[in-house]
Amino acid sequence: MRLPTLSTPAIDDEDPSVPVVVGAVITGVFFGGVGGGVAFPTLPTLGTVLGISSFVVGMILSVNRFTRLLMATPAGQVLDSIGTRRPMLVGLVVQGLVPFGYVLALDPGPIPLSSAAVFFLARACWGVGSAFVFVGAFTTVTHVTTAENRGKWVGYMRGGQSLGFPMGLILGGILTDLYGYSEAFAAAGTAGLFAAVVAFVVLPNVQGSTTTTTRLRDLPAVISADARVLGIGATNMSVRFLYAGILLSTVVLYTNEYDISLGSLAGTGVSGIVMAISVLAMSVTTLFVGRLSDSLSSRTYTVIPALTLLAAGFALLVISPTVPGIVIGVAMIGMGVGGTGPPLLAYLGDIAPGEDVGKLGGVYNVFGDLGSTIGPLIALPLASTMGVGTEYLVCAGLAVVTALIVLATLDGDPEPLRSPEIVADD
Numbered sequence: 001m002r003l004p005t006l007s008t009p010a011i012d013d014e015d016p017s018v019p020v021v022v023g024a025v026i027t028g029v030f031f032g033g034v035g036g037g038v039a040f041p042t043l044p045t046l047g048t049v050l051g052i053s054s055f056v057v058g059m060i061l062s063v064n065r066f067t068r069l070l071m072a073t074p075a076g077q078v079l080d081s082i083g084t085r086r087p088m089l090v091g092l093v094v095q096g097l098v099p100f101g102y103v104l105a106l107d108p109g110p111i112p113l114s115s116a117a118v119f120f121l122a123r124a125c126w127g128v129g130s131a132f133v134f135v136g137a138f139t140t141v142t143h144v145t146t147a148e149n150r151g152k153w154v155g156y157m158r159g160g161q162s163l164g165f166p167m168g169l170i171l172g173g174i175l176t177d178l179y180g181y182s183e184a185f186a187a188a189g190t191a192g193l194f195a196a197v198v199a200f201v202v203l204p205n206v207q208g209s210t211t212t213t214t215r216l217r218d219l220p221a222v223i224s225a226d227a228r229v230l231g232i233g234a235t236n237m238s239v240r241f242l243y244a245g246i247l248l249s250t251v252v253l254y255t256n257e258y259d260i261s262l263g264s265l266a267g268t269g270v271s272g273i274v275m276a277i278s279v280l281a282m283s284v285t286t287l288f289v290g291r292l293s294d295s296l297s298s299r300t301y302t303v304i305p306a307l308t309l310l311a312a313g314f315a316l317l318v319i320s321p322t323v324p325g326i327v328i329g330v331a332m333i334g335m336g337v338g339g340t341g342p343p344l345l346a347y348l349g350d351i352a353p354g355e356d357v358g359k360l361g362g363v364y365n366v367f368g369d370l371g372s373t374i375g376p377l378i379a380l381p382l383a384s385t386m387g388v389g390t391e392y393l394v395c396a397g398l399a400v401v402t403a404l405i406v407l408a409t410l411d412g413d414p415e416p417l418r419s420p421e422i423v424a425d426d
Contacts, residue, residue, distance in 0.1 A: 024201075026161075027195050029161040035168060035191060036165055038168040062373070066127065067128050068134075072365040076135050087132045090132060091130065091132030093196045095192045096192030097125075098125055142352065152294055155346075226351075228351060229363065231406060236367045239336075239337055239402070242395050248275060250388055260326060270323075274327070278331065278334035281330070281335045285334070285337075286341060299350075311396040316329035379391070
């Protein structure tokens with residue numbers, strides 16, 4: 001079967017290629033999220049099972065984000081140069097194979113590597129694969145949509161991405177308890193490879209045309225080419241810093257500090273429920289906020305209220321450290337996070353030159369990974385020195401500052417970017 005090559009956007013929602021292509025992308029990012037989520041309730045417990053120190057376990061859990069940060073910009077360049085189909089398929093296959101690497105790591109056998117080393121290498125490979133999948137998903141959706149429907153389909157794509165991770169958390173915990181580590185990892189790998197098969201059947205090739213090479217050290221040139229790129233990146237970094245970096249790292253400290261319980265569940269159990277509530281609120285919001293941004297004269301009209309909700313959620317956690325307060329507060333934070341992603345990505349797609357969509361998508365992901373990587377490094381030290389409540393007030397203030405950045409850089413009609421001048425490699 002010969003698959004189409006797309007070099008121009010789809011005309012409208014009636015074009016059958018739009019739901020088919022975006023559906024394949026959603027399948028890929030959803031099952032990729034499932035595979036990533038399976039690791040979190042399982043890998044942290046392997047320290048006692050395999051005799052791995054907590055520091056090494058932390059390195060295993062974080063190395064995928066580090067390699068994705070390094071690969072996001074080169075991945076965007078590859079996607080712009082040779083098209084999206086092959087790089088995305090490679091990324092999906094890598095994500096599907098990585099969990100089987102976890103299975104191998106449980107018993108390396110004749111391989112001259114320790115279990116920790118195999119886990120580390122597998123997670124590093126996951127970061128490389130996810131860079132191509134995440135940036136490729138944005139690039140593909142941007143190319144097959146228009147400014148009139150882009151927010152809607154980006155929202156669906158982001159919703160699938162954010163729903164996959166909590167599904168993986170649930171799946172990983174249940175399968176590990178019922179059957180064991182190997183079975184949980186194998187199920188995650190099977191889900192990932194299934195996504196690759198679906199993409200192989202229906203994913204078209206969005207053909208790129210760029211001839212320049214963007215490296216990590218070229219980011220300042222890309223960013224300085226237009227203040228809006230910095231505004232979008234800074235907003236994404238701030239949101240990921242506040243949510244994935246601060247809230248998810250400290251919510252268990254918050255519930256313990258204020259002695260919040262729910263029935264027989266103490267602080268730790270309540271924190272798990274709270275995280276699930278925030279993720280659910282975020283996922284549901286992404287499904288409709290992109291469509292809403294399509295109908296407005298400026299997509300920032302959805303981003304500003306979302307950042308306001310984010311700030312108000314952190315403030316409510318300080319004002320009302322109770323069960324109702326924390327439930328409403330984290331739901332507001334989740335809605336704030338979900339309300340920023342699709343409009344920002346759609347806006348970036350609106351202004352990106354056709355040959356630079358992947359490149360700019362890589363920049364967006366670099367900023368987000370920086371925020372979610374830096375956040376945990378300072379979240380716990382700040383909580384121990386100033387208290388979780390004070391830290392959350394600072395977070396509320398940062399959300400307000402981020403809203404001001406959006407107003408200063410992104411308000412108004414999205415005029416197309418000029419392609420940044422990047423020196424080609426010899």
